[in-house]
Amino acid sequence: MTAAARPSPEPGHAWVGSPIQRLEDHALLTGQGHFVDDLHLPGMLHACFVRSPHAHARIRGIDRQRALALPGVHAVLTWADLPEAARKRVPVLLPNPAIRDPLNYWVLAKDEVVYVGDPVAMVLAESRYIAEDAEALVEVDYEVLPAVSHALEALQPAAPRAHLSVQDNLAGKLNMAYGDVAAAFDPAQGAAHVVRETYWQNRGAAHAMEPRSYLARHDPATGELTYWKAGQAPHLDRKNIIELLDWNPEKVRVIHPDVGGGFGGKTIFYSEDGAVCAAAVLTGRPVKWIEDRREHFLTATQERDQWWEIELALDDQARIRGVRLVMTHDNGAYFPWGIITPYIAVTTVPGPYVVPAMDIDLRIVHTNKSPATPVRGAGRPQGVFAMERILDKAAQQLGLDRAELRRRNLVQPEQMPYSVGFIYRDGKPVRYDSGDYPACQASALAAIDWQGFAQRKAAARAEGRLLGIALANYVEGTGLGPFEGATVRVQQTGRVSIFTGASAQGQGHKTTLAQICADQLGIAISQIDVVLADTAGISMGIGTFASRIVVNAGSSTLLAARAVRSKLLALAAHELGVAAVSMGDAGLSGAVPGLEQALELVDGSVRLRADPQRGISFAALARIAQAMPGFAFPEGVSAGLEDTQYFSPAQSTYCNGTHAVELEVDPASGGIRILRYVVAHDSGKLINPLLVEGQVQGGVAHGLGNAWLEYMHYDAQSQPLTTTFADYLLPMATDVPRVEMIHLESPSPLNPLGAKGAGEGGTIPAAAVIVSAVEDALADQVADRLHFTTSPLLPQWIVQRLHA
Amino acid sequence: MNSPAVHAAGVTPNAPDMRRVSLRVNGKPYSAEVESRTTLVDFLRHSLLLTGTHVGCEHGVCGACTILIDGRSARSCLTLAVQVEGCDITTIEGLANADGSLSILQQALSEKHGLQCGFCTPGMLTTLSEFLRDHPAPSEQQVREAISGNLCRCTGYQGIVEAALLAASRIAADRP
Numbered sequence: 001m002t003a004a005a006r007p008s009p010e011p012g013h014a015w016v017g018s019p020i021q022r023l024e025d026h027a028l029l030t031g032q033g034h035f036v037d038d039l040h041l042p043g044m045l046h047a048c049f050v051r052s053p054h055a056h057a058r059i060r061g062i063d064r065q066r067a068l069a070l071p072g073v074h075a076v077l078t079w080a081d082l083p084e085a086a087r088k089r090v091p092v093l094l095p096n097p098a099i100r101d102p103l104n105y106w107v108l109a110k111d112e113v114v115y116v117g118d119p120v121a122m123v124l125a126e127s128r129y130i131a132e133d134a135e136a137l138v139e140v141d142y143e144v145l146p147a148v149s150h151a152l153e154a155l156q157p158a159a160p161r162a163h164l165s166v167q168d169n170l171a172g173k174l175n176m177a178y179g180d181v182a183a184a185f186d187p188a189q190g191a192a193h194v195v196r197e198t199y200w201q202n203r204g205a206a207h208a209m210e211p212r213s214y215l216a217r218h219d220p221a222t223g224e225l226t227y228w229k230a231g232q233a234p235h236l237d238r239k240n241i242i243e244l245l246d247w248n249p250e251k252v253r254v255i256h257p258d259v260g261g262g263f264g265g266k267t268i269f270y271s272e273d274g275a276v277c278a279a280a281v282l283t284g285r286p287v288k289w290i291e292d293r294r295e296h297f298l299t300a301t302q303e304r305d306q307w308w309e310i311e312l313a314l315d316d317q318a319r320i321r322g323v324r325l326v327m328t329h330d331n332g333a334y335f336p337w338g339i340i341t342p343y344i345a346v347t348t349v350p351g352p353y354v355v356p357a358m359d360i361d362l363r364i365v366h367t368n369k370s371p372a373t374p375v376r377g378a379g380r381p382q383g384v385f386a387m388e389r390i391l392d393k394a395a396q397q398l399g400l401d402r403a404e405l406r407r408r409n410l411v412q413p414e415q416m417p418y419s420v421g422f423i424y425r426d427g428k429p430v431r432y433d434s435g436d437y438p439a440c441q442a443s444a445l446a447a448i449d450w451q452g453f454a455q456r457k458a459a460a461r462a463e464g465r466l467l468g469i470a471l472a473n474y475v476e477g478t479g480l481g482p483f484e485g486a487t488v489r490v491q492q493t494g495r496v497s498i499f500t501g502a503s504a505q506g507q508g509h510k511t512t513l514a515q516i517c518a519d520q521l522g523i524a525i526s527q528i529d530v531v532l533a534d535t536a537g538i539s540m541g542i543g544t545f546a547s548r549i550v551v552n553a554g555s556s557t558l559l560a561a562r563a564v565r566s567k568l569l570a571l572a573a574h575e576l577g578v579a580a581v582s583m584g585d586a587g588l589s590g591a592v593p594g595l596e597q598a599l600e601l602v603d604g605s606v607r608l609r610a611d612p613q614r615g616i617s618f619a620a621l622a623r624i625a626q627a628m629p630g631f632a633f634p635e636g637v638s639a640g641l642e643d644t645q646y647f648s649p650a651q652s653t654y655c656n657g658t659h660a661v662e663l664e665v666d667p668a669s670g671g672i673r674i675l676r677y678v679v680a681h682d683s684g685k686l687i688n689p690l691l692v693e694g695q696v697q698g699g700v701a702h703g704l705g706n707a708w709l710e711y712m713h714y715d716a717q718s719q720p721l722t723t724t725f726a727d728y729l730l731p732m733a734t735d736v737p738r739v740e741m742i743h744l745e746s747p748s749p750l751n752p753l754g755a756k757g758a759g760e761g762g763t764i765p766a767a768a769v770i771v772s773a774v775e776d777a778l779a780d781q782v783a784d785r786l787h788f789t790t791s792p793l794l795p796q797w798i799v800q801r802l803h804a
Numbered sequence: 805m806n807s808p809a810v811h812a813a814g815v816t817p818n819a820p821d822m823r824r825v826s827l828r829v830n831g832k833p834y835s836a837e838v839e840s841r842t843t844l845v846d847f848l849r850h851s852l853l854l855t856g857t858h859v860g861c862e863h864g865v866c867g868a869c870t871i872l873i874d875g876r877s878a879r880s881c882l883t884l885a886v887q888v889e890g891c892d893i894t895t896i897e898g899l900a901n902a903d904g905s906l907s908i909l910q911q912a913l914s915e916k917h918g919l920q921c922g923f924c925t926p927g928m929l930t931t932l933s934e935f936l937r938d939h940p941a942p943s944e945q946q947v948r949e950a951i952s953g954n955l956c957r958c959t960g961y962q963g964i965v966e967a968a969l970l971a972a973s974r975i976a977a978d979r980p
Contacts, residue, residue: 005915025914028922029906031856031896035923038855129841209860209868209923209957260858260923261957293861506921506958694917694959701960725865725955733948733961762960 179357184322210260233543468777478757501541547757670795699762830898
């Protein structure tokens, strides 16, 4: 970390752009946070799920008598016990015509289970201990069916079907192309080199340290249903609850309190969401369910299993002419998040390079596994892995330096805005908004001393040590619309509140949004209360994913705070007798130049610039604006000191970056020691450098796990074999190096903050750069040509390859 | 799903085996009846309502539930409440200064952005409190090894490591 953190900006500096310590920290550091499992409601029942031990089976019967006989057991619910509306499948979010069989979760399995852990019944008891005792006493009679585990095998004609209802396992397909791909690959037209390879990336769950955590309360007297969730998209949760329980929308409230990490896995509305809400309605008692880690391994959505057959055509100057690929995406059993992940994966492939022609054949496959939905990076790590690896292979074939090959193909700054040729997931063309990709790559190479590496390698070699170096580039679509709103309100106490539908899982959104607001209202962030992710606080919202909150909620906060500033000025002008200025409708018009010259906002008051002794506090103004019965407002003043904005960006913003790594490989154990890790990145205007650096460092750690530690192993019957943290390895403090960062700031022209998004760039190219560097370290250790094609690249696989 | 022995045996458990436990938590005495199979972390969180200690894996790997038993770090998810009869327990709620202000280590974690979601933080704080007490002038590698039994998915650890080193230097400067 380079930023020196402070509780407030340096004198004379703005809050935005300063490395501010977080508002969130004090409570979390003293054990005063409010996570869902910290909430205790009177009469609360504890839930536990009876889950399928089989990857595919028909349910022939469920015997719950012994479970129900256990003292303390309140109910054992099955599909047939659910309210009628909840007996349908959970709606597919983001449906797409490319999906042939748009199947999604049942709230509880109806008559077929399609992955290990699929919930079959729900036990409700006075304590979690009793619920788990009872869970073991529920007897389910299964007819075990053949399961499909491997996505490529799933496409074979004789493969078992993942669902009884589907013709085959090809759940969807999509062809996308631009440019003249045939010509690009034609030697007669200049294709001097064609490079081919097949790559594979494995899946794993998000593994936030807090498991999924849900609590629902139904008040039969008022009909109000309140749902506390460790989630990422409160308004989407609310939408699903309304649909599944056929509930009055005005009587459903979803709250995400403190959430212990998300990384994508908590965005989804799962079976258990529906079951917990339905159980609260059916029993009339609050119902809590806390996932345990084994359940997270079995049932939380996972990502990254994809096979990429990719071909790259280059001209005789090593300039890219075209890319052709067939990508097979293991979608698991269901489509809770549409086909967003594979779609992002393939459209990320061109990255920072000029790729004149491209053809993509995307095959989306059902398997008997937990569904694939976005995990930090969301398809981009795979697309980048395929492209960066094939570029490495091309460099090897052409005898070119890997950095030089990339340099020749980068989009130049004067080409901005640059249209790639695809339509992105937001329905808009992929059009890079800003950035200097050559400068970014050059800065990373300079920082890691790319030129001096040969000497370091030779010196290490003399000591018997094997060093490798690598770089990888990415471009990341972020700041996805359509909107995320914010309300800014001056309270009668003089404090300021911000409400937004966006939830936070550790990013520090309260601090970031407060910084944006503080600059507009001339107050300290300690004077601001930020309420996140409460559907009662703001009527519409989307959620936290795709590194979109600063662009969307941040811009809305900025615009709403500006409007509130105008209202404060207009009302204060009236109260202080600042005359001769036409105020108009100050609340709608943004800045009011005349008033800005006469008045200033300082420490929660509006005062006269010419006579700072004369002023009026926010508290007094708020009380006036909230009005007294029977008094009329002066002309130009409207009710309340508040404003709501739903900023909607015209299209996604595009971040970019270069990762460079130097590492040492132990050929005996396959162990890796990272010597230096450099990230040069451009995520637009930085609101809080301290928090951005935290996102990058944490993102890299996640990517390192993907690169050589985390491996989710299923057997041929699709039975998960790695279901503890002792089998599935998350990066530890001894695995993750200090990341050296270079921030480039190309403001996005697409939002008033100039921001882009920083949540995932640390993860995206990490696997590509690590695997490339390992290959570089070991290139001369084998007789034939060495090219690693998988992520992860486990240490034992390295050793196996060296002895092959 | 991580059910105790009855799970494997598939038999109905007998009447709960209740025991009285008396202990001190963060200097305050408590005495309560608990079922003998109750884990210490469930006892702290759900009986004493000290919810600052978190449960991340329930199999002793992630370290979020780490507390101090008589000054030594332990996994409260792998410890039964009945095992700590007569013990002095320290949790995250007991780490701030007497006046409620943040301790040197807590303050350093905030300054170095050593926490994001805050879920692993209770285990990091207890582990590092013990470590810094026993290793007043640690190297970076020693800090990394000390917290290698505490998983964090958010921070990539760097802020935590820097905070521990900063806290060690400030504690040393405070020492007469």
